[in-house]
Amino acid sequence: MRWNTPLSEEHATLLLDRLDASHGRTWLDLGCGWGELLVRAVSAGPADATGRGVDLDERLLERGRSQAVEGGLADRVTFDAGSAAEVETGADRVLCIGSSHTLGGTRQMLYTLRDRVSPGGRVLVGDACWERPPNAEALEIFGDEVLSLVEVVEHARLAGWRVLHLSTADQREWDDFESTWRAARQEWLLAKPHHDDAAGVRDQLDTQLRDYVGSYRGVLGFAYLVLAR
CATH class of the missing domain: 1.10.287 (Helix Hairpins)
Structure with a gap:
């Protein structure tokens, strides 16, 4: 797997463009897994850009470290074992993809991330949402904490965010x-x-x-x- 989320190469490129990755100097990836997008983001930025990924799975972190070495970014991208909820430092670009549960769910994540991004910075959130009203089977699998897309956008507004870009994973x-x-x-x-x-x-x-x-x-x-x- 290239990344642990429904995301194509073209879509990833679009998201990095909307993040203005070429001007991102410090990056933080919360619940990073092996940090494929983090490594790409730092590589796309200025020569002095740095990144930090945080995750609890040491096996995935080791894969991330290997990728950073292969990409010549071992001195610029670090991977630390730990809880995303306990990270107190911020950055001017923050990624939180598929990890809202580590920050207390979608609503709480949107508020917590306000303290993780530097003034003038940008955040990329990737989160599950209902595209259609869920059936009983889907609710049993995923629980009732998943929001509709409308609710995700509204809670982002209530948390004080402006939505610079919105896109959803397509069926492919x-x-x-x-x-x-x-x-x-x-x-x-x-x-x-x-x-x-x-x-x-x-x-x-x-x-x-x-x-x-x-x-x-x-x-x-x-x-x-x-x-x-």
């Missing part, structure tokens, strides 16, 4: 994300159909695909907002 991005998320296990199952664990892996994959196609494909969306104050 979602389908590719869901397929790629299962791909390694699918390949393993094809290669080892008689393994002792094969039946369990097969059932898990079939359930996940059935949930996606039958419960939340076209219902759960993902919004990207570039915000400023």
Whole structure:
């Protein structure tokens, strides 16, 4: 997987452009995973641009460090193990994609991020939202904390943000994300159909695909907002 979110290369380029990445000197990625977008953002900025990614998963952080080294950015991009909620330092560009749960949910995230971005800076938020009223199955999977897109935008306004850019993941991005998320296990199952664990892996994959196609494909969306104050 290139990134753990429904996002195409073209869409990522658009978001970095709307973030005015070429003028971002300090970057902070909260819940960064392996920080693919963070590394690209720093690379697209001034020669002295720096970035910091924070996540609890050391395995993903190590992948991020390796990517920074491969990109010649080992001295400019750091990856730290820790909770996004405990980060107190800010930056002039902040990323928080798929990590609203680490900051208390969508509403609280929008307020917390106000203290993480420098004056005149920009924030990229990526968050799940309902594109259509959820069915009972989708609610059971994702809970009732997910907001509609209208509610996300309204809460951003109430938190004092101006929405400089809004776009949502399209169906191809979602389908590719869901397929790629299962791909390694699918390949393993094809290669080892008689393994002792094969039946369990097969059932898990079939359930996940059935949930996606039958419960939340076209219902759960993902919004990207570039915000400023």
